[in-house]
Amino acid sequence: MTGRANLPVFIEGYGPVTPWDSAAFPLTKPRAPRAGRTPRRTKTLLAALENSGLQNGGTLSFHHHLRDGDGLMVETLKTCARIGLRDLHIAPSSIFPCHAGLVPLIEQGVVTRITTSYINGPVADAVRAGKLATPVVLQTHGGRAAAIEDGRLLINVAMIGAPGVDAEGNLTGAVGRSACGPLGYAMVDAGHAAHVIAVADMPDQSLPRICIPAKRVDQIVKVDSLGDASKIASGTTARAPGPEGEKIAAMTARLIAVTELRKPGFSFQTGAGGTSIAVAKKLAPLMAERGVVGDFACGGITAPLVDMQQAGLFRELRDVQAFDQAAVQSYATDMSHLGISASDYASPARSDAIAHRLGAVVLGAAEVDREMNINVTTTSDGRIIGGSGGHSDVASGAHLTIVTTSLRSKTGPKIVRDVLHRTTPGASIDAVVTEAGVTLTGQKWSHAAQDLEDAGVPFLSPHQLFDRYGDSQPRAWPEGRILAVSEYRDGRVIDVIRAN
C-alpha cells in the first residue's frame, strides 16, 4: 500500500492523525487576544530571551514580512544556542533561503521541531535530507492563525521584527529602514503568545499607523539590523513572465472578465509570480473600459494592485503582507490601503475572513492532477519548495479559483496522474489555465465557455487537458520516514511528505 490513501493513524513526533476529507469540519472559537502589558526596554536580544522565561523544548514564533531579507530568526536562534537552549520548536510563518543559518542549529539539536506555512531553500533541503528530528508541520496561513487563536498552537515567545516602534511601544511595519508593510502574521502571534519580544532597528519613531498596540508587547530590544528590506521582492515575487506566461495571463484576465467581473462588488487576489502580476496588468484596462470599481483587492499586495487601486479600480486594498516596495510605500501613506491580520485574512474559523468574501483569485501550481488536486509544496521529484501559504485558504474561500500553470516545467509535465503532494484539494479549483487554453473543472462555469470562444480563447475539457498534455505514468510513491505533515486549513492532515 502506497500513496495518499494510506495515512497512518499516529505519526511519531506529530501525534494522532485526523485525516482530511471533503466534509465540513467546524473549528472552535478563537480566544480573545491577551493584552494589558506595558512593554519594557531590554538592552540585548540575549537578555530579552533570558527574561522571557523560554526553556528547553519551548516554542518561538517568527513572521516573514521581510521575506528573503529576514535576519532576525537566525540571529535569535543563534542567541538561544549561546544561552544553551535546546530542543526548540520554531513556528515561523515562512522559511526562506536566507534562513540557511538554521541548518547547523538543526544539526546541533537547538531546533528539533518546525511548524510553518512555507519552507524553501537550504532548510527545506535539510528537512528532505532527514536532518530534523521530527516531521515538519506545514499549515496554511489561515490554518496557522486559527491554530494560534484557538490554542492548538501555543507560543511561548513571539519574536516580532518591528521596523517602527514609538515611544509608547506601539509597533508598525509601515515605516523605518526595514519597512515591510502591515505585520499581518505577527498580529496574530502578538495576540496569543505567552511572551512578546519586539525587536527594532529604529525605535522611538512617530508612527503613521500602528500594526500591534503596545499593550500586547512585553519587551522591546534595539538591534543594529532586522535584515534587508530590499529583498522583500524576491524569489517568486521577482520573476518576469515569458511569452507563455503572458499568453496564460491574457486568457486568465479574459476568463475573469466574463465571470466574476460581471458580478457586483468585484474583489480580486493574485500572487506575486510573474504570471499573476501579468494577469493584474491585463485586468486593469478591462475594468477601466467597463467602468468597474471593485470592492477590494487583497492578499499579499504588489505594485500592480497598488496601481489599480490608485487608478480608482478598487475601493480598498486589504493587505496581510506587502510583496514589494510599492506596496510598502502605499501602506505607509494611503489610508484605503488597510492592514489585516492573518486571521482577518484567512482564518478557517471565521466566517468574516477576507478569503471567504473573495471573488476571483489567481494561484499557481507545481503540479495539477486528474482530480485537480494542486501541489505547490514539492517538485515532481520530491524536493520541498514551499507549502500552501494562503493557497488552500483562498482556493477554498474564493468564488472563482483559477490556477495558472505552464504545461511543463524544465524537468517534465506538470499535468500528472496524481500530484506527488496534495496541497490544495481539487474540489476548491474552478479553472486551470495553461498555454493550451482554459479548462473549467465542473459545470459551475460552463456558461463562460461561449464568451471565451468568442474571445478566441481555446477551451479544453479536463479529459482533453489530461489526454493531450498529461503524464499518465503511475506515481512511484516514496515509502520512507515521514519528513513533513501537511495540515489542511482546518488542521486535518491532507498529506505527508516521505523520504525515498
Add this chain to the structure above:
Amino acid sequence: MTGRANLPVFIEGYGPVTPWDSAAFPLTKPRAPRAGRTPRRTKTLLAALENSGLQNGGTLSFHHHLRDGDGLMVETLKTCARIGLRDLHIAPSSIFPCHAGLVPLIEQGVVTRITTSYINGPVADAVRAGKLATPVVLQTHGGRAAAIEDGRLLINVAMIGAPGVDAEGNLTGAVGRSACGPLGYAMVDAGHAAHVIAVADMPDQSLPRICIPAKRVDQIVKVDSLGDASKIASGTTARAPGPEGEKIAAMTARLIAVTELRKPGFSFQTGAGGTSIAVAKKLAPLMAERGVVGDFACGGITAPLVDMQQAGLFRELRDVQAFDQAAVQSYATDMSHLGISASDYASPARSDAIAHRLGAVVLGAAEVDREMNINVTTTSDGRIIGGSGGHSDVASGAHLTIVTTSLRSKTGPKIVRDVLHRTTPGASIDAVVTEAGVTLTGQKWSHAAQDLEDAGVPFLSPHQLFDRYGDSQPRAWPEGRILAVSEYRDGRVIDVIRAN
C-alpha cells in the same frame, strides 16, 4: 437494472439522449432575435391562428405570467381544435391547475407533445396517467431560453398575452386589468418564434414601460379577457409558513448573515413559498442593522423583496416574473424595478445571466437525498408536481445555494436515500436547512459553523442529517414507459419519469 443510472440511449418520441454528467458542457451561441415586422390588427383569435400559417404538428409557445389565472392557453388550443389542427406541440413556460381544459384536448389528439419548465395539476395527472402520446420534456427556465435562442426549440407561433398594448403595437405586462409585471418568458419567445401573436384585453393604452417592442409582433388580437390576474399569487406563492417554517426561515437568515451578507455587492433570490417569504422578512432587519445595501434581488419578485428595495436594502430588483400584486405595482411605477428576459435571468449559454452573478438563493425541495440531489418535480410516490422552473439554474449559478425543507411531508420523510427524481444535482447545493438545523454540504462553508453555533443554530453534518432523519429504504424504481424527460439546463438528460 433500475434507477437513474439506466438511461436509454434513445427515447421514443424524444430522440437520442445525451446523459448529464458533472463536466462542463458548452452551449452554442444565441441567435440574434428576429425583428423588422409591423404588427397588424386581427379581429379574432381564430383568424389570427389561421393567418399564422400554423399547421398540424406545429409548435405553439405560451408564457405563464398570469400563473394560475391564465385563460389564454386553453382558449387558443380550443380554437386550434375548432380549426381542425391536430398533433400540436405546445411549449408553455409553465402549466398550472387552471389549464385543466388541456386534458380533453390531449385525449382528442389536438395536443400530443409538451415542452415546459413546470407542470402541476390536472394536466400533470393526465401525463402521469399516460394520456400524452409522447414524453413531456421538462426544461429549466434558463434551459428553455437557451434552447429557443440557439434554435434547439423552434417555435412556429408564440402566443403572447399582453395586458398592455399601445397604438404602435408595443407590449407590456406593467399595466392593464390583467397586469402581471414584466413579460420575462415571452420576451424570449417573441425574439425567435416564426410568428408572434399578441393577445390583448385592453389594447391601445399608453404604456409606462415596454416589455416587447412592436417590431417583434406580427398580429394583435383583442379578446374579452386574458384570465384572472388576482390568481398570480396562487399555489406555492400564497401559503403562510407554520411555526416550523418560521424556525427554518430564522436559521436560514442567520446562515446568510454570516456568509454572503458579509461580501461586497450582496444579491439575493428567494422563492414565493411561505418559508422563502419568511426568510426575506427575517433578512431585512439583519441588513438594516448592518447598513448593508445589496446590489440586487432577482427572480420571481414578491412583496417582501419590493419592501426591502423600497427601504433601500437593495439598489435594484431584476424581475423575470411578478409573484404577487405588490410586485406588479412596483414594476409599473419604480424605474429601479427592472424587467429581464428569461435569457437575461438564467440562460446557461450566457455568462452575463443574472443567475450567474447571484450571491445567495433560497430554494425548496420535495425530497433531498444522500448526494444532496433535490427533487422538486415529483412527490415521493410519483405524482408530478412541478419541475425545475429556475431551481437548477440559480442553484448552479448562485454562490450560496440554500435548500430549505421540513424533515417530513404529510406522507413520509423528505430526506431519503435516493430522490425519486433528480431535478437539481447535489453538487449545486451548499446548505440544507431543516427544523433540525443547518447542514453544510462540503467544506466550502465550514467557516460559518462557529458563528451559527454562537447564534444558537444547530449544526448537523450530512451524515447526522441522514442517520437521524433520513429514510434509508432502497427506492423501488418504477420501470414502465417514460412519461417525462427532465433536461438539465444545458439540455442534457438528467432524469426521466417512468410509469409504474
